[in-house]
Amino acid sequence: MARNLDITLVRTFVTAADSASMTVAANSLHLTQGAVSQQIRRLEEALGCTLFERDRRGLRLTPVGERLLGKARRLLGMNDEIWAEMSASAMQGRVRLGVPYDLVGTTLAPVFRAYTEAWPQIDISLVCGSSPELADALAAGDIDLAIIEEPVGATTGECLRVEPLVWVGARGGRARLKHPLPVSMVTHTCAFRPVVLAALRNQGFEWRTVFENGNIEATTATVRTDLAVTAWLASTVPADLDILGADAGLPALPNFSINLHLPRHGGDTAAQEFARYLREGLLRQREAA
Incomplete structure (x- = not known):
């Protein structure tokens, strides 16, 4: 009999694996640490195996967890791609992205190009500023999402890279x-x-x-x-x-940390899709390094 994976649990697993921390994963997913732990436990119970071990440096994938991680990323990528394509009619309008000066022409340039090629009907506006200025602009509703550089630690955003x-x-x-x-x-x-x-x-x-x-x-x-x-x-x-x-x-x-910040309501479809490109683009850069 066919059995189905819960995509929410898979996404939580990948986020925890990438951050090696339940706390950072909880911040990224806007969940409590207890909720993240519970979702990981549910996935482990469904698969009948242990995916993480804990040591002094945080979470560490077990050999089974290592095998799952690559397939889990591909599964999430396909899931997100299907949703993006099926909701293409909603992908209209403009995305205003706040970016620190130092990241515009280096880290994020390939992501901008990939997004504009995939969604040419979306107008992108870049707002450059310092990270504190961008945080204020996001809170004021002047931009739709922001990349913010912050010291490693607690954050209301999603850690993309350290x-x-x-x-x-x-x-x-x-x-x-x-x-x-x-x-x-x-x-x-x-x-x-x-x-x-x-x-x-x-x-x-x-x-x-x-x-x-x-x-x-x-x-x-x-x-x-x-x-x-x-x-x-x-x-x-x-x-x-x-x-x-x-x-x-x-x-x-x-x-x-290079952190992704979205408004409290999560942003519209175009902003959410841009967020996905940012996550995947920085992940590919990290894997290629």
Whole structure:
């Protein structure tokens, strides 16, 4: 007799596997941690096997869970594709996406192209800003969804990827040796700024701001010409600049999450489909890395 998998349980399993944390999965799915645990247990009972083990670092897939994960992703992809195609008549209008300056031309560019090719009838408007500005715009209803960079930890959004925040300088440059340290930030509202300055203060570094006006091209120019150093996510560092390692003598910086935020009502069909492309696009980038 044919038996059917519950797609909701499968989606919860994949989210928990990707985040290796019940808490992060619960935040991403807008559920309680107890609800996520219960759904995982129901799936395990239905399949008659254990999918996760716990250790000090969080959740770890069992060998059976590892075998299930790839097929579960394909199942979800097919499910979401069917829903998108069958609801194509509803896919009209505009999507306003908020994106941090540093992700527009690097991490997210392939996702934008894939979405516009699949849904040419949807008008996409990009709103660039710092992560705090984008969070305010989403809350005000000025944008339909937002990619927000936040320190790793509790969030109301869905974690798409975690990346190291790194120091960046000119190739063979000497700005990192100057006192006080010249630091260039894109804007005074940059999500990285409080973390970077706190790290400098905690290690007793004197610093001065070289540039803060919201233009990433100008910030890049100050670093490229060795006027200053900056801090960016590792994947966004231009190839002609150096990631400054521990031997540079600068204080360590924490990891940051690239999080997807939707309005409380979840957004319309076009925004939900854009969210799916963002999830899958960043997942493919992570698997290819």
